Amino acid sequence: MTPTPDLAGLVAELTALLGERGVSIDLATRERASVDGCRLSPVISAKLPLGLADVVAYPANAEQIGQVVAAAARHGVPITPRGKGTGNYGQGIPMAGGLVLDTSRARAIVEIGDGYVTAEAGAVLARIENQAWAIDQQLLMYPSTAQSTIGGFLAGGSGGTGSIAHGVIAGGPFVVALDVVHAVGDGELVHVEGEAAQPYLHNYGTAGIIARATVQLEPLQEWRAFYASFDDFHDALGVVMRVGGLEPTPRLVSADLPKLADALPSNTGIPKGRASLRTILDARTVAAASALVESAGGVVEEVREGAQEIMRLSMISYNHPIEWLQKAYPGRYFHVEVGGDALVERIDEVHAVYPGGMLHIEAQKGRPIGMLAGEYESEEAVVAGFSALNELGVSTHNPHQWFVDVEIERTRDLKAETDSLALLNPGKLPAPTPATAESNPLMVSGASA
Numbered sequence: 001m002t003p004t005p006d007l008a009g010l011v012a013e014l015t016a017l018l019g020e021r022g023v024s025i026d027l028a029t030r031e032r033a034s035v036d037g038c039r040l041s042p043v044i045s046a047k048l049p050l051g052l053a054d055v056v057a058y059p060a061n062a063e064q065i066g067q068v069v070a071a072a073a074r075h076g077v078p079i080t081p082r083g084k085g086t087g088n089y090g091q092g093i094p095m096a097g098g099l100v101l102d103t104s105r106a107r108a109i110v111e112i113g114d115g116y117v118t119a120e121a122g123a124v125l126a127r128i129e130n131q132a133w134a135i136d137q138q139l140l141m142y143p144s145t146a147q148s149t150i151g152g153f154l155a156g157g158s159g160g161t162g163s164i165a166h167g168v169i170a171g172g173p174f175v176v177a178l179d180v181v182h183a184v185g186d187g188e189l190v191h192v193e194g195e196a197a198q199p200y201l202h203n204y205g206t207a208g209i210i211a212r213a214t215v216q217l218e219p220l221q222e223w224r225a226f227y228a229s230f231d232d233f234h235d236a237l238g239v240v241m242r243v244g245g246l247e248p249t250p251r252l253v254s255a256d257l258p259k260l261a262d263a264l265p266s267n268t269g270i271p272k273g274r275a276s277l278r279t280i281l282d283a284r285t286v287a288a289a290s291a292l293v294e295s296a297g298g299v300v301e302e303v304r305e306g307a308q309e310i311m312r313l314s315m316i317s318y319n320h321p322i323e324w325l326q327k328a329y330p331g332r333y334f335h336v337e338v339g340g341d342a343l344v345e346r347i348d349e350v351h352a353v354y355p356g357g358m359l360h361i362e363a364q365k366g367r368p369i370g371m372l373a374g375e376y377e378s379e380e381a382v383v384a385g386f387s388a389l390n391e392l393g394v395s396t397h398n399p400h401q402w403f404v405d406v407e408i409e410r411t412r413d414l415k416a417e418t419d420s421l422a423l424l425n426p427g428k429l430p431a432p433t434p435a436t437a438e439s440n441p442l443m444v445s446g447a448s449a
Helices: 006-020 027-032 060-074 127-136 152-154 194-199 232-243 258-263 283-295 307-314 318-328 346-351 380-390 410-417 434-439
Strands: 054-059 079-084 099-103 109-113 114-119 137-139 176-181 189-193 210-218 223-230 252-254 275-282 299-303 333-339 358-364 369-375 396-398
Touching: 006 060, 006 318, 027 054, 054 434, 060 079, 060 099, 060 176, 060 189, 079 283, 109 127, 114 127, 114 152, 127 137, 127 307, 137 252, 152 210, 152 307, 176 307, 189 194, 194 275, 194 410, 223 232, 223 283, 223 307, 232 252, 232 258, 232 275, 232 283, 232 346, 232 358, 232 369, 258 275, 258 318, 258 358, 275 283, 275 307, 283 299, 318 358, 318 369, 318 434, 333 358, 346 358, 380 396
Parallel strands: 054 099, 079 099
Antiparallel strands: 109 114, 114 210, 137 210, 176 189, 176 210, 223 275, 223 299, 252 275, 252 358, 333 369, 333 396, 358 369
16 A cells, blocks of 8 residues: 655655755746646647646756655655656656656766766766767667657657667667666665666656666767758658668658648758658768659758757657647647558558648658648547558557556566555556556557557
C-alpha cells in the first residue's frame, strides 16, 4: 500500500540537500514544470491541466538525482522525472502531483572517448554532439529537438537524426550503459549495461529514473545540408527512399508538401509554393543525390556545410514541420505517426483518410515513416482514421496519449521490483486489465511506426 505522502518532510529534506535554490514550491514554477510539449496534440490539450506538481527539485548531478529519488520514496511522494519538457505526449506531466524531478542542472559531460560518451541525464544533446565533433566523432543519433536532454531522449524518445542508419533507441546499438535510480529509498545508482539497460528505455521513468548514460559515438563524417524542391509532392516521394538508400547512408531525409513547406521558417533552400526535400548527406553522395533529384524533375536549391547548418536542418524534421503547420494555422491541425511503403505507393488514399490530409515523410531504416497531419474534428474521428490507415497497409502510432506502449509487460515486471510503492511517474503505465484500453480508446492504434 502506498504510504500517505509527507510533503512537508520532503521539502525540508530536499532544501537541506539542495539548498533553497534547488527546491521550489512557488505556484508559477510548479505550473511550468507540470506541462510538457503535449500542446502539439489537440486531444491532450483539451484535457489540460492533467496534474500539478507540489514541489520541484533541481539536483545538480547524478548522485543528487539518486538522493532526491530516495528522499521522495522515503516520504511516500510520487516522482515525475523531467528533462527540458520537450516531449510531445504528456509523459512529463505529474498526474498524481507530488515531486517533479527536473534533471536539467545535472548536465555534466563526464567522459568522452573513442567510440563513447558518458553524460549526466540533463546534458543537452546538441552540446554532446558539438563536443563529439571537436574530436572527429559524432553521436549515432539525436532528436530533432536537439536541445533535449539525453535522459529525456532515452526515457521518452524513439529516434531522430541518424536513425535512418542505426534504427531507433530501444533495441538498437546506441545505448551502452545506464546508471539508474529505483524508488527503494537508498539513492543507489544502479549500473546496467547492454541488454540489461534496454528495459529502462522509452518507459518514461516508470520503472527507474536515468541519472547518467553512456552512448555510442562513431567516426565523424563530412556532412552536407542538401535542399531540393519539386513542382509536385508525388515527384518528391519517388526520390525519398532512393536518396535514403545511398551509400554512405544519409543521416536524414525529409520531404513535405508545398503547404507544409510554406509553414516552415523562412529558408532560401525551401522555396515557397514547392514541395521540399531536405537531407543530410555524406559529401561523397551529393552528386548522386543531385542526379536523382534532377532525373525526377526536381531542382537542387542549395548545398551547405558546417555543424550549424546540419543542426538547423535536423530541427525541421520529424514532428517539427507539424509544429510549424500549427503555428501557421492555429487550432486547426493534429497529426498521427505513420509508417510503411503505402505512404509512397498509396499516398492519395492516405491523404484522403483525414480532411486536409498532408504527409510529412522521413526515410527510415528500411522503410518510410512520417507524420500525417489532418484537420482536427474530434477524438472519435482521429480513432476512426487509425483503422482506415491500417487497412491501407499503413502502421500507426498514436501521439495523443501518455501511456507506455512499448514492452508494457516487461516494464510492469521490472517496476514490481524497482518501484513496489508505485511512486515513479504514476499514471503513465496502463493497468493490466482489458478495461484500460476500453476506457482509453486512444491507446489502441495498430502497429508502432
